[in-house]
Amino acid sequence: MSDAEYTFLVFRGDANGGEEREYKVPAVPGMVVLDAIHWIQAHIAGDLAVRWNCKAAKCGSCSAEINGIPKLMCKTRLDDFQGEDVHVAPMHTFPIIKDLVTDVSWNYTVNKRIAPFTPREDEPSPFIMYQKDVDRLYEPRKCIECFLCQDVCHVLRNHGEMSEYFGPRFMVRYQYLAMHPKDSLDRREAIKDKGGVGLCNITKCCQEVCPEHIHITDNAIIPLKERVADEFFDPVRWFIRRRGDARNAKPKEDLEGSGVEPQPQRPRPLESPGGKDIAAS
Numbered sequence: 001m002s003d004a005e006y007t008f009l010v011f012r013g014d015a016n017g018g019e020e021r022e023y024k025v026p027a028v029p030g031m032v033v034l035d036a037i038h039w040i041q042a043h044i045a046g047d048l049a050v051r052w053n054c055k056a057a058k059c060g061s062c063s064a065e066i067n068g069i070p071k072l073m074c075k076t077r078l079d080d081f082q083g084e085d086v087h088v089a090p091m092h093t094f095p096i097i098k099d100l101v102t103d104v105s106w107n108y109t110v111n112k113r114i115a116p117f118t119p120r121e122d123e124p125s126p127f128i129m130y131q132k133d134v135d136r137l138y139e140p141r142k143c144i145e146c147f148l149c150q151d152v153c154h155v156l157r158n159h160g161e162m163s164e165y166f167g168p169r170f171m172v173r174y175q176y177l178a179m180h181p182k183d184s185l186d187r188r189e190a191i192k193d194k195g196g197v198g199l200c201n202i203t204k205c206c207q208e209v210c211p212e213h214i215h216i217t218d219n220a221i222i223p224l225k226e227r228v229a230d231e232f233f234d235p236v237r238w239f240i241r242r243r244g245d246a247r248n249a250k251p252k253e254d255l256e257g258s259g260v261e262p263q264p265q266r267p268r269p270l271e272s273p274g275g276k277d278i279a280a281s
């Protein structure tokens, strides 16, 4: 590579297969990978397919694998690749539509399987929302649904467990719902069974690639695992359930779709991010 240009190796193909093709791109100070892809589109390969929207790392559209690492193309500066070729490939975990564009619709199917935010019907009015509650909901709300965490998660990527595990993005959604003081559903059974949280072995790869720096494993998955373990694998609770005394406390199933009845009881919301005070009471 000369000082004046970068060598890009961009995947070109579709569901039937494809290959990397080489493109030389003139270097411009401050350039990001998405700029280079747009330059290639404009000057060499007008039919190169790429999904993008905001170019500000906020829409989550331009996810790809850059030199093997899941990243947002619009947030990846070319200065990081001085002296290197730049390989750009579509996300591996999802089916390819064309070139860099993948079909991420599976994620929206999963989303629909999570019962929506459900306040109690007899919610006191006005409801007092404390600043502490607002603050701790901030982290999971930052998710831009780029699905880079889903892409890197080996449970989905390498083991094809897409029917068994919802993936890290949706553990973050469960974290949000579990921490929200107005959500009335007890979701522990759903997190264990439908969500498949037990399949996560806390490698933290998802957390490392998240462009919003959400502590996916520390603040979502580990607390959810602890709650599931407390509820279903604690021998004292098991004994109480076996006696039939815990009927009222046992959570109902997290029902599919909308129209879910509010539950009379739910566990205390998860505590604030940081993973320090998350032990369920």
Ligand code: SF4
Pocket: 152, 153, 154, 155, 167, 168, 199, 200, 201, 202, 203, 204, 205, 206, 207, 217, 221
């Ligand atoms: S920590 Fe869990 S969810 Fe995250 S990448 Fe590893 S296995 Fe997947």
Ligand code: SF4
Pocket: 142, 143, 144, 145, 146, 147, 148, 149, 150, 168, 169, 172, 206, 209, 210, 211, 212, 213, 214, 216
């Ligand atoms: S949790 Fe992070 S990596 Fe996963 S979809 Fe949301 S923003 Fe993207």
Ligand code: FES
Pocket: 052, 053, 054, 055, 056, 057, 058, 059, 060, 061, 062, 063, 072, 073, 074, 075
């Ligand atoms: S174009 Fe929106 S996140 Fe990259």
